Amino acid sequence: MASEELARKLQSRLAVAQEAEPRPEPELCPVRSKPREPEAACGDSSSELSAKLTRRLDINEGNAAPRPTRVFNPYTEFKEFSRKQIKDMEAMFRRYDTGKDGFIDLMELKLMMEKLGAPQTHLGLKNMIKEVDEDFDGKLSFREFLLIFRRAAAGELQEESGLMALARLSEINVSTEGVMGAKDFFEAKAQDIAIQKIILHFHFRCMNLALSIWQETKSQS
Numbered sequence: 060m061a062s063e064e065l066a067r068k069l070q071s072r073l074a075v076a077q078e079a080e081p082r083p084e085p086e087l088c089p090v091r092s093k094p095r096e097p098e099a100a101c102g103d104s105s106s107e108l109s110a111k112l113t114r115r116l117d118i119n120e121g122n123a124a125p126r127p128t129r130v131f132n133p134y135t136e137f138k139e140f141s142r143k144q145i146k147d148m149e150a151m152f153r154r155y156d157t158g159k160d161g162f163i164d165l166m167e168l169k170l171m172m173e174k175l176g177a178p179q180t181h182l183g184l185k186n187m188i189k190e191v192d193e194d195f196d197g198k199l200s201f202r203e204f205l206l207i208f209r210r211a212a213a214g215e216l217q218e219e220s221g222l223m224a225l226a227r228l229s230e231i232n233v234s235t236e237g238v239m240g241a242k243d244f245f246e247a248k249a250q251d252i253a254i255q256k257i258i259l260h261f262h263f264r265c266m267n268l269a270l271s272i273w274q275e276t277k278s279q280s
């Protein structure tokens with residue numbers, strides 16, 4: 060297997076690197092007052108190499124996890140939305156990210172709200188960003204933009220808030236296209252139970268009526 064061969068090669072490289080590496084001797088280190096950091100003080104590049112190789116080897120052998128590359132995947136992170144909804148949100152995000160830097164800043168948000176027909180004050184815009192600005196950079200990433208729709212769908216936004224206006228006027232229907240916030244879910248459930256009660260009641264009345272008709276005809280015959 061290729062990974063085994065790679066691991067073997069790395070192992071031999073590591074062995075060579077460790078052999079070539081002189082054992083750090085404290086008396087050779089110029090910084091005697093700091094015996095705890097002999098390698099760093101001496102700038103030992105071969106031990107640095109061996110550390111890197113060891114780590115690579117550990118990763119190959121499954122003993123260490125590679126450093127996480129933080130790639131945002133909207134489809135796995137926002138499972139409550141359909142692919143179409145996320146595509147629509149992405150299209151909207153791109154449309155208003157006029158600077159094409161992958162962020163919607165305050166000016167771009169200002170323009171977006173004007174185009175949607177719900178212009179906001181400067182303070183209003185700042186508050187809108189603040190509500191979902193998880194990394195505190197004062198602008199909206201695509202992830203933060205999706206949070207607006209998540210919170211809208213979950214019924215967590217104030218009815219008259221700027222973010223709610225954005226979600227409502229975006230023409231992205233997050234409440235009927237397969238998404239149900241917790242609030243909607245329980246409301247629907249309660250409605251369902253009420254309808255079932257009515258049907259049961261009606262059913263019972265029909266049975267009673269049928270029974271009384273049957274009894275009547277029986278007594279007449």
Ligand SMILES: [Ca+2]
Nearest residue numbers: 192196198200
């Ligand atoms: Ca941000």
